[in-house]
Amino acid sequence: MFNKILIANRGEIAVRIIRTCREMGIKTVVVYSQADEDSLPVRLADEAVCIGPAPATQSYLLIDRIISVAEIGDVDAIHPGYGFLSENARFAQICKECKIEFIGPTAEQMSAMGDKASARETMRKAGVPVTPGSNTVVPTEEVALEEAHKLGYPVIIKATAGGGGRGMRVAHNDASLIQGFHAAMTEAERAFGNGDVYIEKFIGNPKHIEVQILADKFGNVVCLGERDCSLQRRHQKLIEESPSPSISAALRKKLYEAAIKAAKAVGYTSAGTIEFLVSGNNFYFMEMNTRVQVEHTVTEMVSGVDIIREQIRIAAGERLAFQQKQIALRGCAIECRINAENPYANFAPSPGVLTFYSAPGGPGVRVDSHVYAGYRIPSYYDSMISKLIVHAPTREEAIARCKRALDEYMIEGVPTTIPFEHFLIETPEFVAGNYDTTLIERLMKNGYFEQQSAIRKEIAK
Amino acid sequence: MKIDEIKTIVKLMSDNDLTEFKIESEEMTLCLRRAARQQTAPAPVFVPAAVPAASAVPIPAAVPAVQEPPRAVSADTGRASLNPAKVIESPTVGTFYRSSAPGAEPFVKVGSHVEADTTVAVVEAMKVMNEIKAEKSGVIKEILLENGQPVEYGQPLFVLE
Numbered sequence: 001m002f003n004k005i006l007i008a009n010r011g012e013i014a015v016r017i018i019r020t021c022r023e024m025g026i027k028t029v030v031v032y033s034q035a036d037e038d039s040l041p042v043r044l045a046d047e048a049v050c051i052g053p054a055p056a057t058q059s060y061l062l063i064d065r066i067i068s069v070a071e072i073g074d075v076d077a078i079h080p081g082y083g084f085l086s087e088n089a090r091f092a093q094i095c096k097e098c099k100i101e102f103i104g105p106t107a108e109q110m111s112a113m114g115d116k117a118s119a120r121e122t123m124r125k126a127g128v129p130v131t132p133g134s135n136t137v138v139p140t141e142e143v144a145l146e147e148a149h150k151l152g153y154p155v156i157i158k159a160t161a162g163g164g165g166r167g168m169r170v171a172h173n174d175a176s177l178i179q180g181f182h183a184a185m186t187e188a189e190r191a192f193g194n195g196d197v198y199i200e201k202f203i204g205n206p207k208h209i210e211v212q213i214l215a216d217k218f219g220n221v222v223c224l225g226e227r228d229c230s231l232q233r234r235h236q237k238l239i240e241e242s243p244s245p246s247i248s249a250a251l252r253k254k255l256y257e258a259a260i261k262a263a264k265a266v267g268y269t270s271a272g273t274i275e276f277l278v279s280g281n282n283f284y285f286m287e288m289n290t291r292v293q294v295e296h297t298v299t300e301m302v303s304g305v306d307i308i309r310e311q312i313r314i315a316a317g318e319r320l321a322f323q324q325k326q327i328a329l330r331g332c333a334i335e336c337r338i339n340a341e342n343p344y345a346n347f348a349p350s351p352g353v354l355t356f357y358s359a360p361g362g363p364g365v366r367v368d369s370h371v372y373a374g375y376r377i378p379s380y381y382d383s384m385i386s387k388l389i390v391h392a393p394t395r396e397e398a399i400a401r402c403k404r405a406l407d408e409y410m411i412e413g414v415p416t417t418i419p420f421e422h423f424l425i426e427t428p429e430f431v432a433g434n435y436d437t438t439l440i441e442r443l444m445k446n447g448y449f450e451q452q453s454a455i456r457k458e459i460a461k
Numbered sequence: 462m463k464i465d466e467i468k469t470i471v472k473l474m475s476d477n478d479l480t481e482f483k484i485e486s487e488e489m490t491l492c493l494r495r496a497a498r499q500q501t502a503p504a505p506v507f508v509p510a511a512v513p514a515a516s517a518v519p520i521p522a523a524v525p526a527v528q529e530p531p532r533a534v535s536a537d538t539g540r541a542s543l544n545p546a547k548v549i550e551s552p553t554v555g556t557f558y559r560s561s562a563p564g565a566e567p568f569v570k571v572g573s574h575v576e577a578d579t580t581v582a583v584v585e586a587m588k589v590m591n592e593i594k595a596e597k598s599g600v601i602k603e604i605l606l607e608n609g610q611p612v613e614y615g616q617p618l619f620v621l622e
Contacts, residue, residue, distance in 0.1 A: 034615060050613040051554050065614070068554040068586035072611035098587070 001316050002026050002076040002101070007041065008066050009081030012370045012387060013294075014041035017079050020308040029073045031066055033059035035378040040370040047073060054380045060084045063091050070100050077101035077315055079308075083382075086291040087114055087163070103315040105270045105290045112266045113288040117160045117198040123285045126265035128258045131277060131284040133200030144181045145174060147199045154202040157181055159188030159195075163289075165235020166191045170202050203284065205436045206277040208232065209244050210289075211259035212299045214310050215268045216320045223256045224303045225329045227295055231424065233347065233440045239421060240295040241334040242302045245395060245433025247278065255283060262288060271296070271311050294337070294387070297368055301333035301391040331391055332398040336406065336421040338369075338386040340377050343420035343449065351379040355413035360405040364391040364398075377414060385416070395433065399425055423452050462491060547602075549595055549619040555586030557612040559604070569619070573601045581619060584612060597621065 004027040007014045014030055018041060021028045030045035035054035042048040049069045052059030059065070061084060070078060078100055080086035089110040095102040104110070113119045117137050120130045134147045137160055148155045148171065157180050159167025167188030169180030181197065189195035212224040228244035229237045243252070259274040262285065273293055275286040296307045305327070310320070341347040357373040369386035371377065377385060390405055392398040406422045427443065429435045443449060474482055474495055482493040551557070559567040559582055569581050575595040582593045599621030606618055 049554060049611075050615050052614045059614075064587055064589075065554045069613075071587065072554075072556055 001318075002312065004029060004073065004075045004077075005103070005312070006031065006066070006070045006073060006075040006078045006100075007045065007081065008060070008078055009084055009086075010036050010039065010041060010060065010370075010381065012368050012384070013081040013292075014039075015044060015370045016368055017081065017308055018044050020306060020312065024309065024312065026312070029069065029075055031060070031069050033380075035380050038375070040372060040375075049073070054378065056084065056380065063088075063094055066091075067094060067098055067100070070095075070098070075100060077103055077312070079103040079311070080291070082291050082293055087289075089114060101315050103270070103311050104292075105268055105272065109266050109268050110290045113268075113272075113290050115160055116158060116162065116287050117196070119288060120198075120285065122265060123262055126261055128262050128265070128285045129283060131200045131203060131286065134198045136198065137196040138181075138199050139196075141178055141181060144177060144199060148174075148177050151199070151201045153177075154204070156200050156202040157184040157197050158200060159184060159192060159197055161192040161194035161196065162188055163192075163287075165232070167197070168235065203277050203279050205438050206230075206279045207244070207246065207436050208275065208286075209247065209255065209278050209283070210273045210275040210293075211255055212296065212307070213259055213263045213268070213272050213274065214305075214307070214314070214320060215263050215270065215272070216314045217269050217317060218319055219264075219267075220320045220323075221260050221263045221268070222320055222322065222324050222327060223260055224299050224305055224307075224327060226252065226255055227298050229295065230435055230437045231430075231440060232437050233444075237295065237337065238417065238440065239334065239336050239424060240298050241332065241395075241398075242298045243329065243332065246435075248281075251278070251281060251283065258283070258285070270314050271307050294384070295335055297366065297387060297389045298333045298335045301366065301389055302329045302331060303327060304330070331393045332395040333389060333391045334398050334402050334425070335387055335389040336402065336425075337384050337417070338388060338409070338411070338421075339383040339417045340385050340414045341383050341417050342415035343417050344415070344453070347417070349379075349383040350414045351377040351383070352414040353377075354411060356410060357412075358408075358410040359386070360388070360408035362405075364401055365389075365405050366391070385411075385414075399431065419453065420449060423449050462489065467491070467493075543617055543620060546597070547599065547621045548617045549581060549593070549597065549621070551584055551593065551612045551614060551616045551618055553584050553586060553591055554613055555584040555591065555611070557606045557608070557610050557618065558583045558585060558590075559608045561590075569601050569604075571601050571604060575599060575601065575621075593618070595619075 005021055006029045007017045008031055018028050028045040029047040030041045031049055031051045032042050033052055033054050051065040052062060078095055085091040087110055089107040092102045092110055093107040121135050124130050132151055138144045138147060154170055154172045157169045167184050169184045171177035171180045184197050185195040207230045209226050209228055211226045213221055215221040225242055226244055227240050227242045229240045231239040255276055262274045271292050273289040276283045277286050300307055340350050342350050353376045354371055354373055359367040366389040371385045388405055390398055390401040392401050402425055406418055409418055424430055429439055470482060480495055484491045575581060576598045577596055579595045580592045581595050584591045584593055601619055602622045603620040
């Protein structure tokens with residue numbers, strides 16, 4: 001087992017990794033930018049080393065500095081968290097060459113799945129259903145038009161190196177296709193350094209359902225259930241839950257089988273998530289995330305598995321401690337991502353100082369966060385300040401628990417998305433479990449949120 | 462008072478960021494003072510009480526400073542009190558060396574005059590030797606690190622007059 005692990009990340013995921021390392025008796029080193037000097041992970045880690053100024057491109061993304069810290073700190077392994085370098089095959093390769101274990105898949109597995117266009121092709125060959133679309137990158141307008149006509153509108157242009165909902169454009173006709181083609185390429189180039197795009201048939205009103213798997217270096221693959229992540233705003237997930245409230249047992253079984261098939265097709269190791277688009281009884285492979293995800297917590301609640309712990313064990317060359325038949329998924333878990341954004345001002349990011357902070361507790365309530373009273377939220381990184389996860393035996397109880405916990409959550413000094421999430425979980429669509437990826441947009445357009453808030457204010461008077 | 466008890470007090474002071482601790486008893490007076498935010502634990506000062514003329518109580522030797530496990534690889538010793546205009550900081554992460562090769566003359570010593578483009582040190586990272594330039598002109602007053610020590614981004618290396 002490793003003696004010391006370097007956490008190449010920040011914020012709540014750095015805290016998450018440090019927590020499991022401490023429980024396993026593994027020493028921790030965290031790298032940080034000057035903006036994160038007072039952050040919680042820096043305070044909790046055994047060692048902390050400053051690697052640059054605030055911008056990620058001058059700190060968290062600098063491979064050489066991170067490896068430097070690993071060398072001077074005599075580190076055995078690096079956990080990349082999510083975002084930053086977690087899906088950077090070159091980084092994984094450099095770690096391997098420097099004899100530092102990268103806690104995640106190999107560079108080859110990452111590349112196979114990271115290139116979205118070729119991942120689709122790999123899945124298609126493995127017998128996993130994929131959304132109809134171009135089998136390779138689309139290099140020119142002409143090819144884009146050809147593909148679009150073959151598939152039939154509407155289509156979606158997507159960045160092959162993309163993620164987090166960026167580098168994507170939907171097109172309903174030739175004109176918007178040309179415009180979207182160029183817009184997606186530019187955005188992709190800027191966000192991921194790779195402007196290549198491919199085209200898929202656009203599935204209207206889909207549900208986004210992803211399946212969590214764990215695979216060791218001995219070929220054992222275990223599925224830990226699905227997460228319904230359809231509640232998204234501008235392609236950013238806001239609320240996730242497990243199990244999905246609206247898929248049949250038969251479809252669920254097919255999704256699990258497809259996910260395991262996908263992982264085995266590339267000989268995958270470590271934690272991974274296969275994302276599917278679900279429309280009616282049809283499901284299509286969308287992409288595979290070769291890293292631990294923000295919402296891994298939801299799966300941890302229903303399965304009882306510590307996913308970070310398993311990642312570390314797998315990286316250290318140990319076998320999975322359980323077989324598929326030993327996995328029992330119990331109850332219902334719901335996660336709300338709490339962002340420092342103002343839901344009354346179009347979710348404008350609002351960094352600042354937390355003047356008051358009190359997190360909820362009690363049975364079935366988990367808070368994964370890196371903030372504390374007096375903490376200054378830096379403006380250089382994403383706006384997520386906390387994850388609130390609730391777990392209960394039934395979905396009805398989980399929703400009640402979620403409402404209760406959101407009410408108990410007191411954050412002052414910056415606006416947060418809490419009021420919006422409270423509103424969301426009370427909508428008839430959410431309660432019925434009958435929602436897709438268009439729900440939030442529709443609710444915002446119809447002004448229901450503002451109406452509800454106004455009513456609440458009146459009642460409170 | 463036993464050395465273990467003193468060690469416990471020293472750790473308590475450090476954990477709670479206390480600057481002074483004093484205890485008096487018949488046999489002795491113990492006074493511990495530390496500067497806050499320093500890496501090394503305070504050096505205990507053992508002050509024996511007045512000895513009765515009748516019996517000569519042996520005065521214990523000064524207790525050596527207890528080294529705390531480093532909180533961070535860096536030493537933020539008095540960073541707040543240094544004038545940034547007179548400090549040369551590390552622009553990268555790695556191992557600090559004062560000369561270009563083992564056994565070679567150090568680039569600068571205390572009293573050396575430097576210009577903006579004078580090489581003052583080397584920080585080695587992943588087998589690459591990064592020459593650190595002064596970026597300021599002045600005279601070296603203090604060298605804050607030892608040869609071979611790990612250094613982080615922004616860490617002060619030299620103080621100028």
